[in-house]
Amino acid sequence: MTMPFYVSPEQLMKDRADFARKGIARGRSVVVLVYDGGILFATENPSRALHKISEIYDRIAFAAVGKYNEFENLRVAGVRYADLRGYSYDRTDVTARGLANAYAQTLGTVFTTESKPLEVELVVAEVGATPAADQVYRLSYDGSVADEHGYVVMGGQAEQLGTRLGEHWHEGMALPQVLGLAVRTLGAVGTDGTLLPAGEEREIAPTGLEVAVLERDRPRRAFRRLQGGALAELLEQPGD
Amino acid sequence: MTQPADTSGRLPDAFLRPGSSSFVDFLAEHSPDLLPGRRLTSGAAPVVPDSLAPHATTIVALTFGTDGADGGGGRGVVMAGDRRATMGNMIASREMEKVFAADAYSVVGIAGSAGVAVELVRLFQLELEHYEKIEGSLLSLDGKANRLATMIRGNLPLALQGLAVVPLFAGYDLDRGTGRLFSYDVTGGRYEEHDHHTVGSGSVFARGALKKLWRPGLEAGEAVEVAVEALYDAADDDSATGGPDTVRQLWPVVTTVTSAGVRHVPDDELAAAAERVVAERRAAHLAAHGDRPAGPRGGSDTRGGARA
Numbered sequence: 141m142t143m144p145f146y147v148s149p150e151q152l153m154k155d156r157a158d159f160a161r162k163g164i165a166r167g168r169s170v171v172v173l174v175y176d177g178g179i180l181f182a183t184e185n186p187s188r189a190l191h192k193i194s195e196i197y198d199r200i201a202f203a204a205v206g207k208y209n210e211f212e213n214l215r216v217a218g219v220r221y222a223d224l225r226g227y228s229y230d231r232t233d234v235t236a237r238g239l240a241n242a243y244a245q246t247l248g249t250v251f252t253t254e255s256k257p258l259e260v261e262l263v264v265a266e267v268g269a270t271p272a273a274d275q276v277y278r279l280s281y282d283g284s285v286a287d288e289h290g291y292v293v294m295g296g297q298a299e300q301l302g303t304r305l306g307e308h309w310h311e312g313m314a315l316p317q318v319l320g321l322a323v324r325t326l327g328a329v330g331t332d333g334t335l336l337p338a339g340e341e342r343e344i345a346p347t348g349l350e351v352a353v354l355e356r357d358r359p360r361r362a363f364r365r366l367q368g369g370a371l372a373e374l375l376e377q378p379g380d
Numbered sequence: 381m382t383q384p385a386d387t388s389g390r391l392p393d394a395f396l397r398p399g400s401s402s403f404v405d406f407l408a409e410h411s412p413d414l415l416p417g418r419r420l421t422s423g424a425a426p427v428v429p430d431s432l433a434p435h436a437t438t439i440v441a442l443t444f445g446t447d448g449a450d451g452g453g454g455r456g457v458v459m460a461g462d463r464r465a466t467m468g469n470m471i472a473s474r475e476m477e478k479v480f481a482a483d484a485y486s487v488v489g490i491a492g493s494a495g496v497a498v499e500l501v502r503l504f505q506l507e508l509e510h511y512e513k514i515e516g517s518l519l520s521l522d523g524k525a526n527r528l529a530t531m532i533r534g535n536l537p538l539a540l541q542g543l544a545v546v547p548l549f550a551g552y553d554l555d556r557g558t559g560r561l562f563s564y565d566v567t568g569g570r571y572e573e574h575d576h577h578t579v580g581s582g583s584v585f586a587r588g589a590l591k592k593l594w595r596p597g598l599e600a601g602e603a604v605e606v607a608v609e610a611l612y613d614a615a616d617d618d619s620a621t622g623g624p625d626t627v628r629q630l631w632p633v634v635t636t637v638t639s640a641g642v643r644h645v646p647d648d649e650l651a652a653a654a655e656r657v658v659a660e661r662r663a664a665h666l667a668a669h670g671d672r673p674a675g676p677r678g679g680s681d682t683r684g685g686a687r688a
Binding site for chain 2: 189191196213214216219221226227242243245246249
């Protein structure tokens with residue numbers, strides 16, 4: 141009979157975290173930005189069918205990076221959670237906070253009890269009646285939750301991109317401004333995954349972008365995808 | 381082996397299971413007690429008397445426009461319902477709404493047991509929205525009509541106890557470029573209707589009116605007036621159907637569906653249509669009988685023995 145090697149809990153958790161982080165860093169980044177009329181989500185994604193950004197409920201949207209099959213599963217679970225809750229209580233009783241909690245518990249349990257952590261990072265955002273009531277939650281592979289203000293970057297080079305985004309983001313920006321900023325941020329990562337210096341960002345064609353907004357002024361379902369002509373038109377408007 | 385109740389707050393396994401895009405199927409698996417039609421089924425449950433549960437009444441629907449030969453959006457559909465709900469001989473509600481937008485391109489009107497019907501509509505709306513969110517695309521119009529048929533079939537046990545729901549479904553078929561109408565029976569039978577159809581207690585009278593008033597190539601505005609007039613005729617002869625209420629300013633609920641989506645016809649347009657119908661009927665009466673009732677006045681002995 142062989143004795144299993146002793147692995148300290150610290151080492152075990154660290155290995156799992158490293159594993160998850162590596163998986164997440166391989167993917168393209170997603171940026172989430174709050175603007176005066178709502179919340180903008182953008183990522184580089186040439187596919188028209190496999191989305192990284194989607195609608196969960198009337199005022200709530202979801203964005204993810206990492207392994208597609210894993211976050212797709214979580215997205216469907218989120219839609220079921222929200223629809224069931226809205227059906228058994230009321231539509232106004234579905235909140236981003238409740239959904240973020242359920243996701244956090246799920247990610248946390250998988251991280252500690254299963255053989256492989258989920259290689260995903262999520263944002264759950266809810267647009268409020270005023271910019272002050274907007275909620276943006278960022279969830280990590282280990283189930284930790286951060287209540288973010290203003291902007292979030294997830295995926296490869298997230299930290300550096302976040303710093304660069306923070307220098308230009310301010311409250312009360314308009315949609316063309318934040319869209320320009322989002323595309324510049326996404327373009328700051330080269331095709332080989334290296335960080336490009338400021339001012340030398342890649343150009344990304346509108347067809348290579350997946351962009352959606354939660355619009356504050358829309359009645360009931362606030363989620364809207366920006367694509368095709370509408371997106372190209374917005375991108376051409378002066379940013380600043 | 382049964383699993384202990386999960387109190388960790390994590391999403392239950394049923395939520396994370398890949399598979400169906402149907403919210404009804406998910407409910408049936410995860411919490412079947414939330415589905416209408418799954419209750420009251422133990423043993424030989426008694427029939428619920430009419431005086432206990434409110435009933436919703438007449439719905440009319442008709443197509444308008446032409447088949448898109450002129451390069452337009454093809455036919456559209458108008459659906460309208462009166463505002464009355466009854467409990468036996470009592471009026472349960474004067475302002476009930478029985479025509480609902482099911483999604484951006486379809487509407488559903490309900491007749492029958494009001495409580496169950498409204499719950500079914502809520503579930504149907506959610507079913508369509510759930511599919512749209514999970515799949516990222518709209519169900520086809522036939523797909524929507526079939527989902528509704530399945531849900532009505534699930535309600536059969538309740539229907540046998542007197543809580544029947546009979547919907548009328550209409551929508552714009554984006555693939556074929558035309559408006560279409562579907563009627564149902566309590567067993568979930570689905571029938572495509574052409575030109576116009578009615579359901580509910582006053583449907584016989586409304587259908588008679590539609591047969592005379594509907595013609596091919598109606599304009600949208602004319603079709604709304606035809607719907608209002610058909611409901612007026614239903615209310616004239618059916619005590620369970622409410623007519624236009626000029627005192628409380630309550631008009632029928634009228635929606636149109638075209639390639640541009642669902643539109644609720646605004647109240648001022650409906651008020652004008654209802655008042656035009658009333659004025660026409662009054663003018664016809666005045667022409668026939670002058671400013672008095674059609675029958676002889678006074679002399680109760682001549683009324684064949686009936687006394688009020």
